Amino acid sequence: MATFNAFQAMQVPSRSISLPARLLHPTSLKIEEMFKKLKTWDSPSAAVTFSGIEAIQTGLIRLAELYACVEELFHSPLTQKALNNQQHVELVEEALDRSIGLLDACSNARELISSMKEQMQDLQSALRRRGGDYSTIETSIQAYINFRKKSKKDIAKCLGALKKIENVHLTNADHQYLFLVIKVLKESSAITISIFKSLLLFLSMSVTKSKSRGWSVLISKIIPVEKGHKVINEVECTEMALYSLQVQMRGNNGKADVQMALKKLETVDGSIRGLERGLDCLFRGLIQNRMSLLNALTP
Template identity: 55%
Template sequence: MAGSSATPCLHQPVRSISLPSRLHPNSQKIEEQLSKLKTWKLSSTSMGIPLARETIQLGLTGLAELYNSIKELFHSPLTQNALLQHECRKLVEETLDGSIGLLDACGTARDLLLNMKKHLQDLQSAFRRRSTTDSSIETNVQAYITFRKLAKKDIVKSIRALKSMHTNAVAFNYLLNVDHHILMVIKLLRELSTLTISIFWSLLMFLSVPVMKTKANGWSLISKLVPVTFAGSERAQKVFNEVSNVDIALCYLDGNFRKNGAKIDVQMVQRRLETLDGVVDGLEGGLDCLFRCLIQHRVSLLNLLTP
């Protein structure tokens, strides 16, 4: 992950699109929403660490609202006529092609959250019915760890795709010989793409957390970060996010299942599982809403090309 940890869109100034009001009555609303999201992007990319889930959820919600507002803008006859001019049609086609990549990134994140949810529910069920002879806890812990290893491979692949999309978006040269109003709409489409890429990037980084190297005798990084007293301490939770808190707790459990007399704070593990379960619910809701917006956006683009 080291090669994929640098966040895109760094140090880009916040500029106003200044959409002309005659394009649509919601132009000012769109401008305000766009400005908020660009401020969100600047604050998120300057941190250098995975964002808190509250910040990511705000980004998902704000982006969905912007897509909904732009959908209304696309229904404006003036906008439709402008984007169908010869100089702009190719740009609409390129944006349409790019929408596939955004849907793929959204689909990857949704699948990861769905699978994580299933594993979390299995773990919580195993802990609720635990007994001294029940091996389901160990089985489900190992299944979750395996899932997380595979998930990180999918995340790396998706992040690389987002990098490529971002490079293409920022390398785009705006047409200089088109009407100012058309130019503003074109810029809006490009801003929308880069903001969507940035938010998906932040979400995937939140889900990836630092890769934990393993050795034959277990999770070496865990033993360095977390001493034997880890299971009885909440202090480590302040350092990591909800995803890595569960990773660390379960990897610690996995390393102690075969140790006689190993002390395991089961209640703490259950609390962390419940917390992450709630986080996944919130992120799933935001992603589902955004996924519908991306579908509608693609439909709007298709309708522009096939009136």
């Protein structure tokens, strides 16, 4: 099983947006700067700074900032004039088609994260109130494992939906300024899809127990060393702790390390909350952008 690295999954477009000087305004410059930040975040050197959930959190934050800048661009007089032109209705409708796909993808990711948070909280409660009885913990662990298996199927469907969005192409505009706006929308959509893929692939990683080779194999899979840098998937680490706890409890030796598993859960739960906040901010940005496009179709 290959260990997931957020930077391996990300494929942020490398094209840069360079607007002619006579069309530049502060918002255009801010958008170009945001693209540069996202491109820098995806660079090999950035992998030394970020890994796992932290990397995706950073990507979501920067993506939300990008959409805030795009919203400013939508409200500029030049953009309003170009979008309100009846000759460009088809272009706006194409952008709307893609925007609804991105909203659905973000909504699905939010639901997945919310369900995962609930499962983790239930499991934490079981670990805290066990009272020496391991049966409740085993039941809760199994419920979490079953949820993870189902979520992998849901993630596969979400990835398929993202593939369909990629196939929704935006037509280039003849109008020079609108051409630049469409280019911004294309770049923003491509980056959004890449970050969603990164998030979904990260969450789909799971640990499989190896009866023949033991837990040392799991550790080597979860914490490999790539050029001296450890790449850690926090979700996998948590699953490893839960599988280990199951083995200990079934051994009936009364020495199951409940606190270690609880600590892992609390750590990843905090990170999941960070992803949830990032997705919430991004969702609001996507809604605002869609509303701006809808308003462009209103006479």
